[in-house]
Amino acid sequence: MANIKQQKKRIGTAQRQRMENLRYRSTIKTLFNRLQLNVDTGDKEAAAKTHKELVSLLDRAITRGALHRNTAARKKARASRLLLQEAKTDATTIRKAKKKATPVRKPKADAAAKKPAAKKAPAKAAAKDEAPAAEAEAVEAPEVVEEAAAPEAAAEETAAAPEAEAADAPAEEAPAAETDAEEAKD
Secondary structure (H helix, E strand, C coil), rough: CCHHHHHHHHHHHHHHHHHHHHHHHHHHHHHHHHHHHHHHHHHHHHHHHHHHHHHHHHHHHHHCCCCCCCHHHHHHHHHHHHHHHHCCHHHHHHHHHHHHHHHEEHHHHHHHHHHCCCCCCHHHHHHHHHHHHHHHHCCCEEEEEECCCHHHHHHHHHHHHHHHHHHHHHHHHHHHHHHHHHHHHH
């Protein structure tokens, strides 16, 4: 560990820059995968949109110094070649592409609610533990929502709605009948 104040500051700055560069590289890889997926499924509009977003991010990474200009140029050329490819027609590629296209991520609030309460640790130890946990959550495979279950649930809700309205109607009429009876007595 550095003893000099300026060196301590420099270590923090270098770590922040490293994390920013890592975010750029990670996002670029994600956009490449998304572009490949869109090309494989034949979705040209989504592929063009993803390509535009990828090129924009690459240009931003060059300006910020996260990527060398030649590396970015090579990645742009690769993305352009991907965009010009034809959609895949073999069954296994299409099945894999559809499987990748349908994942839905859980909200973070649900994940936090399921974890058991742990004893509080010192601040430095907690920060070290949170970083690997966040990376582990990002690596987990997202759950796939079953499309068949959604229409059945909607049908049950629509069937239950008239029954609930019918149950509410007599309850509303009963107080009116009581007030009529009270008025008749007066």
